[in-house]
Each structure stands twice: as structure tokens, then as C-alpha cells.
Amino acid sequence: MLISPMSSYGRAKLLNLKPFTSSRPDKMKTLFVLVLGWCVISNCAIAQHKQNPSGTKIFFGEAEGQKIYQYTLQNSNGMQVKVINYGATITDIIIPDKNGEMGDVVLGFDSLSQYLSKDNARMGAIRGRVTNRIANNKFSIDGKEYKVITSKNGEVLGLNKRIWNIEEIPGDKEAGLKVTYLSKDGEEGFPGDLDLTVIYTLTNKNELKINYKVTTDKPTPVVLTSHSYFNLSGGKADKVLSTEMQFFADQYLETTNGGIPTGNLLDVKATQFDFTQPKQIGKRIADFNNGDGYDLTYVLHNQTGKLALAAIAYEPISGRVMKTYTTEPGVVFYTGNGFNDKVRGKGGKTFTKHGAFCLETQHYPDSPNQPKFANVILRPGEIFTSETVYQFSVRKY
Structure with missing residues (x-):
């Protein structure tokens, strides 16, 4: 709580002092006590303010005749998370490095018009109803076939292009944002009214928590994820090839040339996909797919549905560490293979191939068509x- 200014009389009354009516020495003593008291009160107010995460918002533009706002959550360490209600998109995650210097560790844009463009790469947005790929753009539920709208490469379009409702959630030790969207029956070919709630929470432990809650009035598939592109250097490195990755997974999904899973799980041991121990992303990135980069789904050790550690990323220039926890059974690892200098992000900086990585925690791609995979029909x-949690820290060695 911030304390607003008072009159000299009000401050004197607060400190149980008399107003200025005595001789000059008494006035000086009174003034000294007033100043001292006001400093104590102000410092207490600032300290209390620092202890409690806070939130603000600014006007970010208009889309489809509706106002879009950018909300900022800030914790006691100065960490900030910014979200807009277009696509429930994370635009910024600003955290300190090993020297205490603040830096933005996710890619994004400066203006709403850029987020509205076809080249936005779904950056930072919530993706679904079924994220990633669906074979032949169709699936069946209870014997009925549904055809859905997808983009050219087979990935499903959807929630990243929608305007969500958003509201602040105040708290003593954490602050949050609640974003909601009602996806109507038939939207992009999917059955049922889907009622979605996503809650972003920033804690004083430098954790960003993302919680999903969804209900429906008809059977429908649900595979959701958050699609942020991370570069933990905070802009000091154009590529993420020196970033060390570790996945808590011994298997990955076999896929066709079009990225559709075959249903088989393959071992990572003795392959370029083995990150069971920390390894630089760039160490073997040129050993496959003509050096294009990583784009695969890891089968996590944890298949219980409870929150568990999925991955650890460490960036040596900044010393930043990001631990990813999730209740999901898989994580898609993507290294910005399609980036090029035609698209400009924050500050007009172009996106560089392998300039960021995604960790998309989710159920497996094409799950509605894969009987071997976990059921995703709600x-x-x-x-x-x-739930997915990104926890940030630093190593100073």
C-alpha cells in the first residue's frame, strides 16, 4: 500500500506533534521530527509495496473493434511478466541475470499490429483447441467424423487469434491474471461450446505459473499449450546454440516427414536427441535434417498427471536458469528453425534462425487419431x- 501525501498539520497530528507555532529552535526540532517520521512512514510503505506483487495495465491497441490491453505483473525481485488479451499472449518476461541486470527472455513484438500479422509465429500465445498437428485435418468421436481448419503445414489454427476476457487477481505473495474465452460449437470445425480459463500467476520465487481449466457441453478434443519463444541471454546472444538443455525424458515420438506421429516411441540413447544430461543445443544440431534444427516431442518420465520437473535450460552468458515443471506427459522442443530476417521483433531486431527455443508442454500431437496415446477427448x-511452471534463477559461476 502506498501512502498519499498529507499536509504538514496532518503529519504533525499523525506523529502527535503540535503545528508550527513556537520559536525558531522549536520549529527546527519539530521539522526534524516531522521529516524523520515521514521518512519512516514512506519507507514502511515502500517496503510493504515491494513485498506484494503488483499489476498495472496500458492500452495496447484495437482488434476487431475491441480494446486490447497489456497487463504487467511485477514481483518483489523486479521480475515482470506482461500479457495481452489478444491470444492470451505473453509479450515479455523480464528477469535479472547473474549481475542483476534486467533483460527480456522471450521474443515478441512492440505493437499489436505485429501480433495481428500472419507472421507472428503464434508467439507467446495460448494454442488450441488442439495444438500442433492433426493428420489429414480430421478426427472421429463416437463414430462421427469432424473436419477442422488447419494451416498449410497441418498445424491447427485457433485460440491464438481470439480476443480473450482478462481480469487481475490481486494477492499478498503473488499476483495473477485470469483470462477466459468461450469457443463456440463449430468454431473451426470443433464440436461443443468450450469454456476456457487460463490463470497466469507470478510469485516472489520468480515463478510464472500457467494453470488451465476447461469444460465442454459436447465431447471434443483438448490439447493446449503456451507458445513462448525463449532466449535466456536477454538479447545478448543472437542464437541459442550455446544454451544447455536437459530433458527428463528417455523417449521421443517417431514422426513422418510431415511431422505426424506414427504412434511409436523411440529411445533417445545414442541419438542426437539425447538430452538426458545437460548438453548445448548446438552440439549436434547439424547432424540431422540438413541442420534445420530440433522439432520433436519428448515423452517425459512423469506420466502421472502430477506436477514434475520436465526440463532445465541454462544460458552461460547471462547465467540464467529456467526450470520447467508440468503435469503434461510431453514437451515439444522447437528451435526457431523457420526464423529469418524478414520478420522484425522488439526494437526492430530481426529474428534469427535458431534464435530462440520453445518448450511446449502438452499432450502429444495428433492425439485424437492415435489410440496408443493418452485420451484427450473431454x-x-x-x-x-x-499446470506448467517456469521457474527462473541464476548461476554466478
Whole structure:
């Protein structure tokens, strides 16, 4: 809580002092006490303000005749997370490096018009109803076939292009944002009214928590993820090839040339996909797919649906560490293979191939068509829930 200014009389009354009516020496003593008291009060107010995460918002533009706002969450360490209600998109994550210097560790844009463009790469947005790929743009539920709208490479379009409702959630030790969207029956070919709630929470432990809650009135598939592109150098390195990655996974999904899973799980041992121990992203990135880069789904050790550690990323220039925890069974690892200098991000800086990485925690791609994979069909009366946590820290050695 910040304390607003008072009159000299009000401050004197607060400190149980008399107003200025005595001789000059008494006035000086009174003034000294007033100043001292006001400093104590102000410092207490600032200290209390620092202890409690806070939130602000600014006007960010208009889309489809609706106002878009950018909300900023800030914790006691100065960490900031910024979110807009277009696509429920994370635009910024600003955290300190090993020297205490603040830096933005996610890619994004300066203006709403850039987020509205077809070249936005779904950057920072919530993706679904079914993220990633669906084979042949169709699936069946209870014997009925549904055809859905997808983009050219087979990835499903959707929630990243929608305007969400957003509201602040105040708290003593954490602050949050609640974003909601009702995806209507038939939207992009999917059945059922889907009621989505995503809660972003920033804690004083430098954790960004993302919690999902979804209900439906008809059976429908649900595979959601957050699609931020990370570069933990905070802009000091154009590529993420020196970033060390570790995945808590011994298997990955085999896929066709079009990226559709075959249903088989393959071992990472003795392959270029083996990150069971920390390894630089660039160490073997040129050993496959003509050096294009990583784009695969890891099968995590944790298949219980409970929150568990999925991955650790360490960036040596900044010393920043990001631990990813999730309740999801898989994580898609993508290294910005399609980036080029035609698209400019924050500050007019162009996106560089392998300039960032994604860790998309989710159920497996094409799950509605894969009987071997975990069920992703949500039915009336059921509640889909999921949680992912990005925890940030630094190493100073």
C-alpha cells in the first residue's frame, strides 16, 4: 500500500506533534521530527509495496473493434511478466541475470499490429483447441467424423487469434491474471461450446505459473499449450546454440516427414536427441535434417498427471536458469528453425534462425487419431486441468 501525501498539520497530528507555532529552535526540532517520521512512514510503505506483487495495465491497441490491453505483473525481485488479451499472449518476461541486470527472455513484438500479422509465429500465445498437428485435418468421436481448419503445414489454427476476457487477481505473495474465452460449437470445425480459463500467476520465487481449466457441453478434443519463444541471454546472444538443455525424458515420438506421429516411441540413447544430461543445443544440431534444427516431442518420465520437473535450460552468458515443471506427459522442443530476417521483433531486431527455443508442454500431437496415446477427448461433466511452471534463477559461476 502506498501512502498519499498529507499536509504538514496532518503529519504533525499523525506523529502527535503540535503545528508550527513556537520559536525558531522549536520549529527546527519539530521539522526534524516531522521529516524523520515521514521518512519512516514512506519507507514502511515502500517496503510493504515491494513485498506484494503488483499489476498495472496500458492500452495496447484495437482488434476487431475491441480494446486490447497489456497487463504487467511485477514481483518483489523486479521480475515482470506482461500479457495481452489478444491470444492470451505473453509479450515479455523480464528477469535479472547473474549481475542483476534486467533483460527480456522471450521474443515478441512492440505493437499489436505485429501480433495481428500472419507472421507472428503464434508467439507467446495460448494454442488450441488442439495444438500442433492433426493428420489429414480430421478426427472421429463416437463414430462421427469432424473436419477442422488447419494451416498449410497441418498445424491447427485457433485460440491464438481470439480476443480473450482478462481480469487481475490481486494477492499478498503473488499476483495473477485470469483470462477466459468461450469457443463456440463449430468454431473451426470443433464440436461443443468450450469454456476456457487460463490463470497466469507470478510469485516472489520468480515463478510464472500457467494453470488451465476447461469444460465442454459436447465431447471434443483438448490439447493446449503456451507458445513462448525463449532466449535466456536477454538479447545478448543472437542464437541459442550455446544454451544447455536437459530433458527428463528417455523417449521421443517417431514422426513422418510431415511431422505426424506414427504412434511409436523411440529411445533417445545414442541419438542426437539425447538430452538426458545437460548438453548445448548446438552440439549436434547439424547432424540431422540438413541442420534445420530440433522439432520433436519428448515423452517425459512423469506420466502421472502430477506436477514434475520436465526440463532445465541454462544460458552461460547471462547465467540464467529456467526450470520447467508440468503435469503434461510431453514437451515439444522447437528451435526457431523457420526464423529469418524478414520478420522484425522488439526494437526492430530481426529474428534469427535458431534464435530462440520453445518448450511446449502438452499432450502429444495428433492425439485424437492415435489410440496408443493418452485420451484427450473431454466430455460434458468432466473438467480438464493442467499446470506448467517456469521457474527462473541464476548461476554466478
